[in-house]
Amino acid sequence: MKQSNEAFWWSLFSAGGVAAALFLPAIVVLTGFVLPFAEGDTATRHEQLRELIGWWPVRVLLMLVISLSFFHCAHRMRHLLMDFGVRSTPLLLAVVFYAGAITGTVATVVVISRL
Amino acid sequence: MRPRPPEPPTRTWFMRTTAYRLFMIREFTSVFLAGYLIFLLVLLARVGEGPQPFESLLVTLRSPISIILHVLVLLAALYHAVTWFNLTPRIMPVRLGEERLPDAVVAIAAGYLPWIVVSLAIGWAVLG
Amino acid sequence: MSASNGAAAQTTEESLEARMADKTITLEVFRYDPAAGGDPTFQRYDVPYRSDWVVLDALNWIKDTTDGSLTFRWSCRMGVCGSCGMMVNGLPKLTCSTFLKDYYPDPLRIEPLANFPVQRDLVIEFDGFVEKLKSIKPWLIRNDQRDPADGELRQTPKQLAQYKQYTMCINCMLCYSACPEYAFIPGFIGPAAIALAQRYNLDSRDQGQAERRKLLGVQEAVWECTFVGECSAVCPKHVDPAAAIQQAKVTSTIDWYKRFLMPWGKK
Ligand code: SF4
Ligand code: FES
Numbered sequence: 001m002k003q004s005n006e007a008f009w010w011s012l013f014s015a016g017g018v019a020a021a022l023f024l025p026a027i028v029v030l031t032g033f034v035l036p037f038a039e040g041d042t043a044t045r046h047e048q049l050r051e052l053i054g055w056w057p058v059r060v061l062l063m064l065v066i067s068l069s070f071f072h073c074a075h076r077m078r079h080l081l082m083d084f085g086v087r088s089t090p091l092l093l094a095v096v097f098y099a100g101a102i103t104g105t106v107a108t109v110v111v112i113s114r115l
Numbered sequence: 116m117r118p119r120p121p122e123p124p125t126r127t128w129f130m131r132t133t134a135y136r137l138f139m140i141r142e143f144t145s146v147f148l149a150g151y152l153i154f155l156l157v158l159l160a161r162v163g164e165g166p167q168p169f170e171s172l173l174v175t176l177r178s179p180i181s182i183i184l185h186v187l188v189l190l191a192a193l194y195h196a197v198t199w200f201n202l203t204p205r206i207m208p209v210r211l212g213e214e215r216l217p218d219a220v221v222a223i224a225a226g227y228l229p230w231i232v233v234s235l236a237i238g239w240a241v242l243g
Numbered sequence: 244m245s246a247s248n249g250a251a252a253q254t255t256e257e258s259l260e261a262r263m264a265d266k267t268i269t270l271e272v273f274r275y276d277p278a279a280g281g282d283p284t285f286q287r288y289d290v291p292y293r294s295d296w297v298v299l300d301a302l303n304w305i306k307d308t309t310d311g312s313l314t315f316r317w318s319c320r321m322g323v324c325g326s327c328g329m330m331v332n333g334l335p336k337l338t339c340s341t342f343l344k345d346y347y348p349d350p351l352r353i354e355p356l357a358n359f360p361v362q363r364d365l366v367i368e369f370d371g372f373v374e375k376l377k378s379i380k381p382w383l384i385r386n387d388q389r390d391p392a393d394g395e396l397r398q399t400p401k402q403l404a405q406y407k408q409y410t411m412c413i414n415c416m417l418c419y420s421a422c423p424e425y426a427f428i429p430g431f432i433g434p435a436a437i438a439l440a441q442r443y444n445l446d447s448r449d450q451g452q453a454e455r456r457k458l459l460g461v462q463e464a465v466w467e468c469t470f471v472g473e474c475s476a477v478c479p480k481h482v483d484p485a486a487a488i489q490q491a492k493v494t495s496t497i498d499w500y501k502r503f504l505m506p507w508g509k510k
Contacts (some may be wrong), residue, residue: 001457001458001460001461002461002462003457003460003461003498003499003502004460004461004462004466005499006462006466007460007466007492007495007496007498007499007500008496008499008500008503010466010492010496011496011499011500017195017199018199020148020192020195020196020199021192021195021196021199021200021226021230022196022229022230022233023233023237024148024151024192024195024196025189025192025193025196025230025234026233026234026237026238027155027237028151028185028188028189028192029189030237030238030241031155031158031176031185032176032181032182032184032185032186032188032189033182033185034238034241034242035173035176035241036173036176036177036181037177038242042166042169042170042173043166046162046165046166046169046170047166048241049162049169049241050162050163052240052241053159053162053163058240062159066152066155066156069148069152070149070152072145072148073145073146073148073149073152074149075145076142076144076145077145077146077149079142079469080139080142080143080145080146082427083129083139083142083423083469084126085124085126085427087427104152104153104156107156108156111156111159111160111163112159114160114163115159115162115163117277118277118360118361118362118367118368119275119277119283119360119361119362120360121357121358121359121360121361121426121429122357123426123427124423124426124427128423128426129423131333132333132334132473134471134472134473134476135423135471135473138471138472138473142469202470202472202489205483205485205486205489206486206489206490206492206493207490207493208486208490210404210405212401212404213400213401213403213404214404215404
């Protein structure tokens with residue numbers, strides 16, 4: 001009986017779902033509504049931010065959250081298309097979306113390690 | 116006398132009931148979140164480039180289009196979070212002996228409380 | 244005195260009945276005749292409205308008084324046998340527990356359960372469903388060749404509580420009608436069958452988990468599900484088959500990682 005590998009992608013989807021639910025709302029509020037309108041000197045703010053993101057536990061956490069969220073979104077978008085009736089090329093869909101998430105992960109690692 | 120085969124789903128099957136529509140909205144939040152993740156990477160890269168690019172980034176963030184997009188993404192993120200936490204107790208029910216802990220208790224303990232803690236921690240780390 | 248009182252009572256009763264008889268409710272019923280073939284039609288019936296009538300009462304009234312050819316299934320009339328499921332205004336319902344008063348005065352559209360082949364009128368074919376139930380081995384599997392004469396297998400209330408919810412299923416198939424993934428993939432084992440698998444997997448007396456978990460790990464078992472959750476919303480017995488599927492996904496995922504990390508482990 002061929003066991004499906006969907007289990008693997010589903011585990012990433014789930015972990016990403018938790019990460020996105022816990023972290024993204026607060027981050028969105030920060031980038032959208034708090035940081036752009038915060039009082040005070042931008043140069044100091046920038047310095048503080050850099051310091052924060054430069055700290056390795058924060059880096060690791062950011063990488064995890066962003067990468068897992070990419071997998072979460074990829075999995076959902078793949079199934080969303082299938083729910084819209086795109087059912088003729090399931091393998092292609094899976095490859096495109098998970099390759100997207102892998103690319104996102106590589107980009108995340110590159111961006112964050114350069115900070 | 117052959118039975119009549121079932122009707123295949125229509126293209127707009129999810130418009131048939133409110134529950135289906137809400138399901139599709141839940142799944143659609145991923146599109147907004149994916150877009151935001153890409154934007155977040157650009158933003159992080161900008162922060163790394165120095166104070167000048169960061170300054171111009173802040174100007175972009177103050178534009179109406181940025182605010183509108185952020186409102187949409189925030190709604191998507193909140194809808195994702197709330198639906199996610201509400202479904203968690205059914206995926207991982209907690210039993211104490213014969214009784215099953217009420218779903219609300221599990222949702223709060225495993226979802227909403229950590230959510231508040233993490234959100235406060237992020238706010239404190241960035242602004243505090 | 245008493246005679247006139249009786250007469251008065253009679254007239255009120257009569258006028259009440261007359262008034263009740265005036266009130267009708269319209270049922271638009273799906274008709275399909277396999278001998279004639281062709282497309283199904285919708286036939287309108289005006290049925291007397293009674294506030295304590297369920298949809299099944301109205302269908303039986305039609306069959307008894309106006310159209311004996313209307314075909315549908317029912318048995319217990321009390322939500323136990325699971326044979327009276329139909330689509331009522333597009334939602335899967337047990338028609339013996341669905342009251343006309345919740346729809347009156349609007350007309351009702353009655354169709355056979357969605358996602359199943361239709362044999363005639365409101366009667367669907369459930370052979371595929373029964374096959375799926377059977378495929379997950381819904382019986383206690385024992386490795387020890389026990390004989391009933393050896394006595395009963397005992398179980399604590401706590402052990403019973405682990406799976407009791409999943410024993411409540413009445414095989415009404417409403418969950419399959421509510422499931423959009425099943426509509427796309429008729430091969431999907433589906434909500435009730437997976438809930439049934441969990442019913443045995445979580446039973447302390449059962450020893451067939453390993454076998455059944457392999458059955459659940461294939462694509463057409465738990466992995467077609469996207470947790471729409473409508474199966475659980477329409478289930479008349481609060482089985483929550485959607486939760487059963489997600490829990491099976493969790494165990495299936497653990498199995499996947501075990502196989503992946505320890506391929507030499509026991510199969
Ligand atoms: S799980 Fe609920 S809806 Fe599905 S067949 Fe059983 S009783 Fe009916
Ligand atoms: S007639 Fe038995 S469940 Fe409705």
